[in-house]
Amino acid sequence: xxxxxxxxxxxxxxxxxxDDFLVEHDILEQTETxxxxxxxxxxxxxxxxxxxxxxxxxxxxxxxxxxxxxxLLDPExxxxxxxxxxxxxxxxGARLRVTLDLNDLESGIG
Numbered sequence: 001x002x003x004x005x006x007x008x009x010x011x012x013x014x015x016x017x018x019d020d021f022l023v024e025h026d027i028l029e030q031t032e033t034x035x036x037x038x039x040x041x042x043x044x045x046x047x048x049x050x051x052x053x054x055x056x057x058x059x060x061x062x063x064x065x066x067x068x069x070x071x072l073l074d075p076e077x078x079x080x081x082x083x084x085x086x087x088x089x090x091x092x093g094a095r096l097r098v099t100l101d102l103n104d105l106e107s108g109i110g
Contacts, residue, residue, distance in 0.1 A: 038075040047092035061091035
């Protein structure tokens with residue numbers, strides 16, 4: 001007898017935390033990094049829009065190339081340095097803050 005879609009669903013994670021799923025598949029850190037970069041790119045783009053700063057002007061303020069700015073604003077590109085992130089934040093009047101949370105290490109995650 002063929003199983004229905006509902007019967008084929010793996011219930012190993014039913015009712016568990018999504019973070020548990022990501023930890024078990026060893027992709028939690030990567031997922032958080034990608035999410036952080038996407039939020040940063042979105043916030044920088046929104047601040048640029050609100051202040052009517054075009055890409056050429058933003059690159060000039062950051063003292064970088066348009067290509068470097070495009071990498072920063074690309075939510076899929078995670079190879080942006082902290083220096084570049086900080087320059088972008090300062091260029092729109094913001095401050096980049098990065099924290100190191102030891103609580104995750106103490107609870108066994110990471």
